[in-house]
Amino acid sequence: MCTGPRPRNAAATRTAILDAARERFAADSYDDVGMRDIARDVGVDAALISRYFGSKDELFLAALDSCGDGSQLMQGDKADFGRRVSHEIVYEPKKAEKLKAMSIMLRSVGSARAAEMVQNTCAARFFGPLEEWIGGENAVVRARLLAGFLMGMSVSRELGGGQFSLTPDEAEEMRQRLEVILQNLIEG
Amino acid sequence: MCTGPRPRNAAATRTAILDAARERFAADSYDDVGMRDIARDVGVDAALISRYFGSKDELFLAALDSCGDGSQLMQGDKADFGRRVSHEIVYEPKKAEKLKAMSIMLRSVGSARAAEMVQNTCAARFFGPLEEWIGGENAVVRARLLAGFLMGMSVSRELGGGQFSLTPDEAEEMRQRLEVILQNLIEG
């Protein structure tokens, strides 16, 4: 806030736009995110975005690209994966949302144009590394199931009203079940 | 095609609109479905839809309502659930899509307005019956996990390019793993 007049710095502005776009596209669907919204976040005219990134499509792709490869998910001990991730999903959804790439993918399901763009990036950027990290027999299948499961939990939470709306006991029960399933998928 | 002039039948036209809307909303996101698209499907002017259903929002809700309660999922033997559903998911995705309600929900994740509308209907129409059918201890949690898992698989397939793009062996491996997970959730 109160940043004063934006200093003339193309590089900084560019990344500021990219950051804002990433955040917006992770929070709303492709169609619901307007160029003017992003521009307002940055404190810039919408026209500038078009000039820097060419088009909304290209901005979207750039934002998706800038998310990294989801390596946050793969940090830490494999033996602890189930416990760690299940805890984040159930008790710290905000933290789990740090996987911006997954959020963006999720928001794009359904929107024909966005889904098409995601498909290309998705395999190389997300499924690939995950599959490699999991390793072992049938890594392809297990990675696919894992990714699907994680996204499904996001969908379920979202449609449940932003919360799982469970009692503490139920939440813990859910976490334990999640832990088992996830860990089984990791260990083969 | 070539249906000639539409006979003057309000009731029939109304349900025709509802059918077309259900199909459209199950195939594309709320934003991507236009009133004129639905109207064209039915062979009617878009204005008529507004007059019959009031607004796009109300049409969407009516379409969602008309999907039933997902009871197709719960038909058949419980002991066979895992095998049956895993088979549909992996080998007959088109058939699995018959769960229009789930498709619509899925397409709506992300679109702020649609998601809000879905949230209210969702719990009563889908999670509720599923939870009741599953029964037993912690039915709430197990139903939630099950629904999340099913939707996640849809997302995963969609983002994988409309296919799982696996070898036959991998597909079967996936089906078997799915079967185990699903059946475990059903049986408690």
Next chain:
DNA sequence: TGGCTTTGTCAACGCCTGTTGACAAGCGTT
């Protein structure tokens, strides 16, 4: 200082959207 490129703003364009009110045609009733 004067010119030139970069960085950003502004107004406007064409397009598409959901919705509205006026109008045409069908059909039953009196």
Next chain:
DNA sequence: AACGCTTGTCAACAGGCGTTGACAAAGCCA
């Protein structure tokens, strides 16, 4: 036949969208 209600079409509106080209101002170089 003449009325009136229903069913449907048509043209238009206001608002939002992404994008464009002309213009202002800042900084750099000679």
